[in-house]
Amino acid sequence: MDVDSTRTTEPSLQSSGPPKSGGRPSLATALRRYPVVALTVLAGVSVAVLLLAGQESPAQWVASIFALAVAVYQSVGMVRDILHGRWGIDILAVTAIVATVSVGEYIASLIIVLMLSGGAALEDFAASRATRELTSLLERAPRTAHRLNDAGESTDIPIAAVEVGDVLLVRPAEVVPVDALLLSASAMFDESALTGESLPVEHESGNPISSGALNGPAAIRIQATAREENSQYSRIIALVREASSSRAPVVRLADRYAVPFTIFALVLAGFAWFISGDPARFAQVLVVATPCPLLIAAPVAFLGGMSRAAKAGIIVKGAGTLEQISRVRTAAFDKTGTLTGGQPTLEDIRSVSLAPLELLNLAASAEQYSSHVLAAAIVTEALARGLSLDSTDNATEHATHGVSALFHDHTVLVGKQSFVAEHSADVQPTSLSAGQMAVYVGVDGHFAGTLIMRDPLRPEAAATLAALRTLGVTETVMLTGDADATARFIGDEVGITNIKSGLLPEDKVRLVNSLPQRLVMMVGDGVNDAPVLAAADVGIAMGAKGSTAASESADVVIMHDDLAKVADAVRVGRRTVRIAIESIWIGIALSVVLMFLAAAGNIPAVAGALSQEAVDLAAILNALRALTPGRKKR
Known part of the structure; x- marks a missing residue:
């Protein structure tokens, strides 16, 4: 658990986690990030020195005053949350500190404070481990590009300065900065960050290359086809940054578990005190009733699930x-x-009033101004047959219906039968065999024919x-x-x-x-x-x-262009939710068992504080299972 009770949201990619460099944080950095942990360790060392010197009374005063100060600090955030209608298990933490100090269990109070403040470090560790695949996408984003001039000399420029048409040099093991066409004869790329596919992919000259692909062992030349903000990898980065901005309902459900759990713990502790007549029994029960899993385990599981999906090429x-x-x-x-497959092929040209190739040429000239996959297939077929497409400044795409364009003296309509029939006379439905599709063409107000397509x-x-x-x-x-x-x-x-x-x-x-x-x-x-x-x-x-x-x-x-990823996304979602709920209940169940043992007088306060940290660790390690693929059912 985190001493700062205002941090009730799940860990995010923008949270104050470990350094993005991937190395160990320096001592100074750790002290700045976890000041209460540092102060708690200092207080613990001071108490140990005093005890070794035989000064038990001063040691108790140091530990007690420090623990109560932390309790007051924690109470400020707790009261603020309660006033905003958010009830959490901070009540148990504060009560446990006060109770252990009151009955003279000052060593236990220090351990509780250390466990609470150390929860922030534990949370950061678990969150950084869970978001490893997501953050790796952010870390590998290129910052500069090597632009080539006419003489073949390269100049380093910010990636934001790359313009469409620029020729760029990509050195071995560098990330392709923007979407581009390959100019070199051939190249190998690692596209696992984009698609989840681990095997390298070979491309030949003229092939489109997505930004974010990792170049192989040879330097290559590419020509930019999009600016940074319009490239695929920038879209992925934007999606990843959005990925940690919301809380899952099951995480909010964990917050609601805290209220009955807190009431149960206080009632059980009070009952143990009443039956035994020993106020220390009250403190012993509360020491083991402060489970971090209610705050940390579920968010960590969801971050792990999103990271697992990202590794498979699925951005949630x-x-x-x-x-x-x-x-x-x-x-x-x-x-x-x-x-x-989204790669239709032209099977037949059924012309009514024009030569077949003339019909295809007019249709393809209009379809080059459409974003539909059928339009792309028609254009590709026309170019493959050596046709020269006309261009125009007067073309309009009518979403889901078709496209209209004016070429010299010809008005061309291409699209659905109903769309062409609205503006062309004598449109007749064409017969189709199983799996075929018809694209209708109208020229100058008359039905000109159909293009028969098939998309397997x-x-x-x-x-x-x-x-x-x-x-x-x-x-x-x-x-x-x-x-x-x-x-x-x-x-x-x-x-x-x-x-x-x-x-x-x-x-x-x-x-x-x-x-x-x-x-x-x-x-x-x-x-x-x-x-x-x-x-x-x-x-x-x-x-x-x-x-x-x-x-x-x-x-x-x-x-990745793979429909099977849809089932993978559902599988990851179901497994993540199952693990998150498991982690919550593992923490609750183990804490309840420890609470009953403490109520019976079988767990001293110091041992209880250490046992509770083991419970936290077990629940969080279980939550990190969301990073793994699990076993698919046959």
């Missing part, structure tokens, strides 16, 4: 989200880019939904803007029976809010998913390909 924005995801009963999924199912999709069912997610839903036939084909493949197709963003929000089995988790990746991700009890964004809007609206961002 807060402890409350981790608690929420543990109680999810319904999982809703977008289709394109979520259940499917993710190989891990069916296994992910099966894993969610074993984790207690009893209902799965697909919410998509695509045609019903295509949606049902994908739903049948993964085992989703509740399928809602042809939806607009507002329809998805309405349906998520109306789902009966709460809590509801929504998984999506596109900019059109941002509203429903925000509306769901837990929003999960596939951040590896998803838009910034989707990632900002979500509660959880998956940095």
Whole structure:
């Protein structure tokens, strides 16, 4: 426990923990960070010297006055908390100090003070251990970049000064500072900080490289495609900083346990005094009734769970989200880019009034101004066929519907059948086989044809939904803007029976809010998913390909393009909550056992104070189990 009773929130990444350098703090730093610990040790040494000199009475006075001074200091914060409606176990701590001093157990009073003040150091140690993976992401963020001029000479500049198009040098074992394209012939990167994948990844010239990737053994050249604030690693850093800003409901529940526990301890101590007639019995019971786990263990477990998730490439924005995801009963999924791979291919061009390649060229020229994954696939196919795309300053994306653009004398519409039909005559539905999608094209007010696309199912999709069912997610839903036939084909493949197709963003929000089995988790990746991700009890964004809007609206961002991480996030959440509650009850149960033994006169005050610290340590070590993956059920 921390002597400063105002520190009732859980440890955070910005708290006064151990130095970020990872080395041991200096003596001066330790004294500044834990002044009451230093004073308690000094008081203890003084008492020991006096006892060795045969001066027991002065030793008792020194210990008693110091312990009571700490009790008064603790009482100030305690009263302030009570006035604000926050009742904690500080009452037990203060009462135990006063009681031990009153019955002459001054050595025990010093140990209690040391245990209380040492709780701050214990909390910092546990929190720093639990947040190791999160803080490592912050520590490895690059501060400078090496910009190359036309002569190939490098100049070190702040990373914030990097502009799009700058050519940068990345030396061996350096972190890529901003999102970029690889200019060198090939390179190896460690992307484990971004994706959780431990194996190195090889990229070739022209491949996109995400900021935060660790360069391999050779120096490389890259060309910046985004400024620092728009790069992926900066988004991760922002998410990590947000991750420790909230308290989980189970942590607040631990605060509520403190009230009945305090009442029980005081009643038992009073009863032991009444039965025995010995006031020392009252002090002995209270000495073992000051469990730190109620304040520390649960927050440490949640920080450990978030750190464990980060190691797997899952950024959870807060402890409350981790608690929420543990109680999810319904999982809703977008289709394109979520259940499917998000890499559609063009299977057929069905032209009505234009040559097929002319239809593809006009459609791709318009689709280059859209953020939809189908648009990217159409543009890629056109470029692969050697077509030269037109550009324009007059293009508009109509979210979830399509895109309109004006090229010279041609007005082009590309998107859903209903969207094109609003502005083009003679639009006819096209026949599709299972799993196909149709992109409709209108030119100058007339229906021009369709592009037939196919987006294959993710190989891990069916296994992910099966894993969610074993984790207690009893209902799965697909919410998509695509045609019903295509949606049902994908739903049948993964085992989703509740399928809602042809939806607009507002329809998805309405349906998520109306789902009966709460809590509801929504998984999506596109900019059109941002509203429903925000509306769901837990929003999960596939951040590896998803838009910034989707990632900002979500509660959880998956940095690796792997749907199986959704089940991993639920698994981490459930295990973390279980460990947090276990840790709380381990502390309570062991303390209650010690209290009954002390009430029977079997534990002297000094031994009780030392035993209570062992209880604290056991509960906190159990909370740190949230850092480990645990064993997956078959």
